Amino acid sequence: MSQSRKPGIDYGILTELIGYALRRAQVHMYQDFFRATAAFDIRPAQFAVLTVIERNPGLKQSEVAAALGIKRTNFVGLLDALESRGLAERRAARDRRSYALYLTAEGEALMRKLRPVLKAHEEHLLAGLGDEGRRQLIALLRRVTGEAEPDGGAPRSRLRLVKDARPPRAGSAGT
Amino acid sequence: MSQSRKPGIDYGILTELIGYALRRAQVHMYQDFFRATAAFDIRPAQFAVLTVIERNPGLKQSEVAAALGIKRTNFVGLLDALESRGLAERRAARDRRSYALYLTAEGEALMRKLRPVLKAHEEHLLAGLGDEGRRQLIALLRRVTGEAEPDGGAPRSRLRLVKDARPPRAGSAGT
DNA sequence: GCGAAATCGTTACGTTCAATAACAATTTGC
DNA sequence: GCAAATTGTTATTGAACGTAACGATTTCGC
Incomplete structure (x- = not known):
């Protein structure tokens, strides 16, 4: 578990592999x-499931699952746990094969408590990066997964590097 | 599995969470x-196990496992598989409780073939980042895990950002 | 309309990964 | 020399993720 790099060990190519x-x-x-x-x-x-349900109330199970890259068969147990804890609920939908998902009041209350905790956890862990470092890191990670920047991007210098800066590539983070 | 972000879904705070x-x-x-x-x-x-054994021949199981953050109980089966495939071997050590680990000739041959494949896989997947982007990403990731830069660092601009650049923090990647 | 095909949630099952507890053989410490 | 620690191992558990199959329902083609 505690996989800090051990001194005296030669990690060879592992030090160069981003993966x-x-x-x-x-x-x-x-x-x-x-x-x-x-x-x-x-x-x-x-937490990811609760977030998606909270922001998109009424989605059906397969939609929430697909949004998070979870197989719908595995989503069943996940949602069962949340529902039996009283955080989310399945309501009948027009399409009687499916359910419409909502947070309960308790679920919403939990999320209100949880969000700042998670933000603090990230700030705590990533303090060493600085604000710009964090922005850079998330932008780079999104590029790894081939995503465009989310719209909310302020027009501040977004991924400019001191040297070797590249123009945004076609098909990725465009204007 | 294919967890590309679905359009039309509001991911809320997930878009801000680096985790x-x-x-x-x-x-x-x-x-x-x-x-x-x-x-x-x-x-x-x-691959990680083979790399560590190759670069540090003669280590005992618990040392290799610890270097990679693997519990020694789980390392047993991992090594069993490599040994039964003829890639690595356990040799008797001075301390008769333990084994000294080595790659076989076949293991070394495999690594020679595998290394360029993995480098190419990373280049392929991370082409959009550019050289400097890759350097930045790996430097940022190392900071996340609280590691110092590996010695091999050329004195080229290593983590300087256009704005909001921070002086290296005490206890982390200092010059 | 009506039957075939697709969709939705679900169950059952297998695989992989990682964690704990316990143990025999051996070495180390006092 | 004997208690304590180390090393590799087995057995067992739980979580995460995948596939196959099924009943209920809706949608599509005609």
Whole structure:
């Protein structure tokens, strides 16, 4: 678990592979997520589900699952847990094959408490990067997954580097 | 699996959380890893183990496991697989409780073939970032896990940003 | 309309990954 | 020399993720 790089070990090409650095960083943040949310007993996937339901009330299960890249078969148990904890609920939909998903009042209250906790957890863990470092990191990560920048981008210098700066590539983060 | 962001869905705070972007990027690279190495039937953890053994021949199991943040109980099966494929071997060590680990000739040959494949896989997937973008990304990721820069750093501008650049923080990547 | 095909949620199942507990063999410390 | 620690191992558990199949319902082609 604690996979800090051990001194005296030669990691060879692993030091150059971004995939490896990515995995390590992800494990690191994952662990700190649990540390930060220990009082709430919530997992990252559960938080993501609650967020999507909260912001898009009335979606059906398969839509929420698809939005998060979760197989709908695996989503069943995930939602069962949230529903039995009284955080989300399945309501009857027009299409009687499906359910429309909503947060309960309790679910919304939890999210109001959880959001600042998670923001603080990230600030805590990423303090060393600085504001611009954080912006850079998230922009780079989005490029890795081939996403465009979310609209909300202020027109401030967004990914300009001191040297080797590249014009935005066709088909990716455009204007 | 294919967790591209769906249009028409409001992801709320998830768009701001680096942990979420990190997980998505990691899944993305993980999948491309398998695509790139399909002909070799090797998994990321196996590659990491082979790398550490190759660069540090003679280490004992617990040392390799610790270097990669793997529990030694889980390392047993991992190494069993590599050994039964003839890629690595356990040799008797002075301390008769332990084994000294080495690559076989076949293991070394595989690594010679695998390294360029993985470099190409990363270049392919990260082409959109540019050289400086890749350097930046790996530097930022290392900071997330609280590591110092590996020595090999050329004195070229290493993490300077156009604005909001911060002096290197005490205890992290100092010059 | 009506029957075939698709969609939706669900169950059952298998695989992989990571964690804990316990144990035998061996080495180390006092 | 004997208690304590280390090393590799097994057994077992739980979580995460995938596939196959099914019943209920809706949609599509005609």
